[in-house]
Amino acid sequence: MTGFxxxxxxNGIDVYIHPTKKYKTVLLQLFFxxxxxxxxxxQNALLPAVLQRGSANYPTRQELVLHLEELxxxxxxxxxxxxxxxxxxxxxxxxxHDQFLPAENRLLEKGLLILCDxxxxxxxxxxxxxxxxxxxEKEQHEKIIKGLINDKRAYSVERCLxxxxxxxxxxxxxxxxxxxxxxxxxxxxxxxxxxxxxxTPAEIHIIGDLDPEWVxxxxxxxxxxSRGPVDELPLTAVKKKEGEINYVREELDVSQGKLxxxxxxxxxxxxxxxxxxxxxxxxLGGFPHSKLFQNVREKASLAYYAYSRLEKHKxxxxxxxxxxVKNYERTMDxxxxxxxxxxxxxxxxxxxxxxxxxxxxxYLEEEDSPAAIINRTVDNIMAGRDWSxxxxxxxxxxxxxxxxVRVAKNIQLDTVYFLTKREGR
Amino acid sequence: MPxxxxxxxxxxxxxxxxxxxxxxxFVVPKKGYNKKYATYSTNFGSINSRFVVEGxxxxxxxxxxxxxxxxxxxxxxEEGNVFDRFxxxxxxxxxxxxxxxxxxxxxxxxxxxxxxxxxxxxxxxPYFTDESVEKERGIIEQEIRMYEDDPGWRxxxxxxxxxxxxxxxxxxxxxxxxxxxxxxxDVLYQCYRxxxxxxxxxxxxxxxxxxxxxxxxxxxxxxxxxYRPLGEIKNIFPPEPEAIAxxxxxxxxxxxxxxxxxxxxxxxxxxxxxxxxxxEIVTSLMLEIVFGHSSRLINELYEKGxxxxxxxxAYVAEIGYGHSIIGGETTDPQKLLEELTAGIKRAxxxxxxxxxxxxxxxxxxxxxxxxxxxxxxxxNYGGYHFRGINFFDYLQVLQDITVKDVNERLHEHLNSxxxxxxxxxxxx
Numbered sequence: 001m002t003g004f005x006x007x008x009x010x011n012g013i014d015v016y017i018h019p020t021k022k023y024k025t026v027l028l029q030l031f032f033x034x035x036x037x038x039x040x041x042x043q044n045a046l047l048p049a050v051l052q053r054g055s056a057n058y059p060t061r062q063e064l065v066l067h068l069e070e071l072x073x074x075x076x077x078x079x080x081x082x083x084x085x086x087x088x089x090x091x092x093x094x095x096x097h098d099q100f101l102p103a104e105n106r107l108l109e110k111g112l113l114i115l116c117d118x119x120x121x122x123x124x125x126x127x128x129x130x131x132x133x134x135x136x137e138k139e140q141h142e143k144i145i146k147g148l149i150n151d152k153r154a155y156s157v158e159r160c161l162x163x164x165x166x167x168x169x170x171x172x173x174x175x176x177x178x179x180x181x182x183x184x185x186x187x188x189x190x191x192x193x194x195x196x197x198x199x200t201p202a203e204i205h206i207i208g209d210l211d212p213e214w215v216x217x218x219x220x221x222x223x224x225x226s227r228g229p230v231d232e233l234p235l236t237a238v239k240k241k242e243g244e245i246n247y248v249r250e251e252l253d254v255s256q257g258k259l260x261x262x263x264x265x266x267x268x269x270x271x272x273x274x275x276x277x278x279x280x281x282x283x284l285g286g287f288p289h290s291k292l293f294q295n296v297r298e299k300a301s302l303a304y305y306a307y308s309r310l311e312k313h314k315x316x317x318x319x320x321x322x323x324x325v326k327n328y329e330r331t332m333d334x335x336x337x338x339x340x341x342x343x344x345x346x347x348x349x350x351x352x353x354x355x356x357x358x359x360x361x362x363y364l365e366e367e368d369s370p371a372a373i374i375n376r377t378v379d380n381i382m383a384g385r386d387w388s389x390x391x392x393x394x395x396x397x398x399x400x401x402x403x404x405v406r407v408a409k410n411i412q413l414d415t416v417y418f419l420t421k422r423e424g425r
Numbered sequence: 426m427p428x429x430x431x432x433x434x435x436x437x438x439x440x441x442x443x444x445x446x447x448x449x450x451f452v453v454p455k456k457g458y459n460k461k462y463a464t465y466s467t468n469f470g471s472i473n474s475r476f477v478v479e480g481x482x483x484x485x486x487x488x489x490x491x492x493x494x495x496x497x498x499x500x501x502x503e504e505g506n507v508f509d510r511f512x513x514x515x516x517x518x519x520x521x522x523x524x525x526x527x528x529x530x531x532x533x534x535x536x537x538x539x540x541x542x543x544x545x546x547x548x549x550x551p552y553f554t555d556e557s558v559e560k561e562r563g564i565i566e567q568e569i570r571m572y573e574d575d576p577g578w579r580x581x582x583x584x585x586x587x588x589x590x591x592x593x594x595x596x597x598x599x600x601x602x603x604x605x606x607x608x609x610x611d612v613l614y615q616c617y618r619x620x621x622x623x624x625x626x627x628x629x630x631x632x633x634x635x636x637x638x639x640x641x642x643x644x645x646x647x648x649x650x651x652y653r654p655l656g657e658i659k660n661i662f663p664p665e666p667e668a669i670a671x672x673x674x675x676x677x678x679x680x681x682x683x684x685x686x687x688x689x690x691x692x693x694x695x696x697x698x699x700x701x702x703x704x705e706i707v708t709s710l711m712l713e714i715v716f717g718h719s720s721r722l723i724n725e726l727y728e729k730g731x732x733x734x735x736x737x738x739a740y741v742a743e744i745g746y747g748h749s750i751i752g753g754e755t756t757d758p759q760k761l762l763e764e765l766t767a768g769i770k771r772a773x774x775x776x777x778x779x780x781x782x783x784x785x786x787x788x789x790x791x792x793x794x795x796x797x798x799x800x801x802x803x804x805n806y807g808g809y810h811f812r813g814i815n816f817f818d819y820l821q822v823l824q825d826i827t828v829k830d831v832n833e834r835l836h837e838h839l840n841s842x843x844x845x846x847x848x849x850x851x852x853x
Contacts, residue, residue, distance in 0.1 A: 022457045023798050024435075061727065065719040070784060072791025096791045100434065132728075139730050143754065146681035152574050253679040253852045256570035287517070288508035298506070301563030304571055322571050350513070357515030357535075364459045364534035368800065 026208030042176025048078035084236030084313025128190035156258035160417035241412035440636035447624025461632030469620035479656030490600020584847035629807035691747030705742035
């Protein structure tokens with residue numbers, strides 16, 4: 001992977017600079033890392049929306065958007081992410097690099113000034129956020145929370161994980177809850193904001209054709225706000241399954257059933273066995289050549305999609321398929337058979353080799369995307385990993401069949417969630 | 426002879442070459458990228474369900490969803506599954522079918538030449554049996570069911586059904602559970618022989634590759650198949666009346682809040698090349714000025730809580746049809762409809778000012794430059810070729826249009842006469 005240069009700002013924010021000549025753009029991402037905690041996630045998630053309603057220099061949403069657009073269509077978006085038991089608030093600023101703009105030489109600085117103004121200089125009235133901005137954004141946020149159901153595939157996966165991790169912080173929805181949202185007002189959110197900016201661990205990643213010293217000096221010049229000592233975040237707990245398999249059935253007005261199986265792997269990204277788990281997941285359901293696609297879709301014609309994927313920081317694996325409601329039993333049998341075959345080591349050399357190659361290809365392709373490079377760096381920092389791509393691929397290559405079978409034996413099915421048709425319709 | 430077109434501002438080149446068989450090949454080299462991405466597309470999509478080939482007899486009409494079904498089936502041949510062949514080389518492969526074309530692709534960081542050979546070969550080697558067609562029906566049926574639960578997909582096709590009386594663009598790309606029951610291997614072969622001739626296709630490659638080597642490889646590959654020239658394909662589309670089919674359609678689904686899409690049907694169709702590109706750019710700029718995130722109208726509606734950040738307005742410019750779609754999630758579709766209608770009237774009365782136009786032109790220029798970061802976006806520009814457009818003309822056309830063009834378009838296109846409205850409501 002493109003190497004990065006690590007620096008820090010005087011206010012303590014870490015800066016990772018990834019210099020490369022490959023792209024037409026400069027991408028900056030500022031991450032705030034929060035504990036996934038029921039009391040604060042809703043405020044954390046609402047905050048960026050209120051801040052983007054206006055700053056002292058750009059006091060309305062329209063003025064703010066106009067100024068960003070003026071910078072050759074600069075994009076400034078906030079995403080709320082969940083990685084293990086952390087909620088990440090990510091501000092992304094994506095700009096065309098000056099060298100492609102004949103009449104421009106300080107686009108990055110202009111963009112950074114807007115970002116900084118939004119973060120540190122919000123429009124206020126009577127010492128807190130504007131009440132109408134908070135009220136309107138609360139209404140919008142309510143729609144985001146309720147809107148999960150509109151994408152049935154994402155909804156069913158989220159619901160499965162919620163049921164599975166009921167007693168753990170991981171079950172908290174990254175956008176928060178309606179109950180907590182209702183309690184927020186302009187004054188409480190403003191208090192939270194002051195606190196958030198002071199204490200939340202933060203890091204900046206920036207990637208593009210940039211001189212590290214120059215860009216560091218620029219960031220230093222712009223991000224001058226002071227910060228206090230930052231919070232210590234608890235580690236994500238990777239747990240084993242206890243007790244019986246949990247079966248959950250939910251009815252909605254749908255045409256297709258969604259079957260989701262939640263498994264505990266006992267292994268997370270920071271563990272040595274992670275790459276064997278990655279191979280396991282790839283053989284089971286990461287590719288079209290994988291067992292799930294081949295057996296659920298190609299052989300039995302039961303589904304259009306059938307796959308597995310990992311939640312790498314929490315050590316979970318999710319299996320998901322969209323099926324005809326009446327085919328629930330048949331599909332479950334086929335999926336369970338695949339899990340058993342994996343534990344027996346019943347997979348061909350060819351599939352093993354193709355999975356290695358497929359994963360290798362994915363890692364190499366990531367290096368062509370600025371956002372993917374940053375995402376992997378963030379994962380590495382969280383897990384205390386400093387593998388280069390070469391090192392990672394060398395270790396992936398070294399994974400043996402025995403390693404995969406060892407991993408397979410520890411995989412425990414925890415929760416089976418089925419979204420089905422409403423009876424009598 | 427290969428041709429090379431350079432864009433100085435973008436600092437990009439495209440190498441173009443037409444083989445003897447009539448296949449157009451495009452290569453955009455991207456130095457330093459690991460990934461190499463190739464798409465092989467035919468000018469055959471869900472709308473091409475009635476056609477006749479010059480000098481080959483009768484007009485043919487095929488069931489809805491054939492192009493998509495064919496896309497699924499090409500991934501299997503006598504030797505088995507094509508996915509596995511790519512997987513063995515560390516590549517990933519996929520395909521998609523749209524209204525106007527079908528595209529097969531792979532993406533790889535290694536073994537590019539071998540992957541390209543597989544792509545060319547599998548798309549040129551149809552192998553359909555009764556059993557394999559039957560097996561695919563179950564899979565596609567689940568794909569159709571999945572889309573039946575997708576509110577974004579439903580509102581879109583409901584809207585097209587309201588805008589168009591006859592044109593097949595209104596039909597779902599995958600067809601229906603009923604229509605795919607009528608698809609047989611013979612139907613697939615018949616469409617294959619017509620639409621998968623090299624003269625009806627393009628190959629587009631992006632990545633750190635050698636253009637000359639690719640041209641040579643493609644030329645040699647096609648020779649193996651001994652193509653004879655194909656007569657001109659005449660696609661038959663029933664004449665589309667100017668009037669819309671219905672002014673309002675609604676459907677109830679398990680969603681959290683209602684959605685509203687407004688559509689405007691293009692009445693003056695049949696253009697291709699630069700005039701079509703020009704129309705696409707003029708119309709999309711106009712929509713962005715009136716309905717974009719920085720517009721007065723959308724900011725007012727946002728503050729009233731009637732729209733979200735996902736509110737969108739886009740224009741589709743095909744040779745045989747065109748339409749704008751404007752909308753998103755809303756708390757109150759009726760109120761939003763009234764507000765949008767009033768907002769359009771106000772915009773038409775006030776007109777678009779020079780500085781607002783310049784602002785959006787500048788934004789669009791930045792967006793176009795940014796798109797050249799991503800190999801998939803670049804390869805997508807290949808689709809312009811089927812409409813006779815050279816995508817490197819984009820920035821020039823953007824420079825050439827004027828505020829007058831955009832104002833004329835605002836009056837002519839956003840007309841209640843050719844407007845329809847599609848609504849999704851929550852169940853109960």
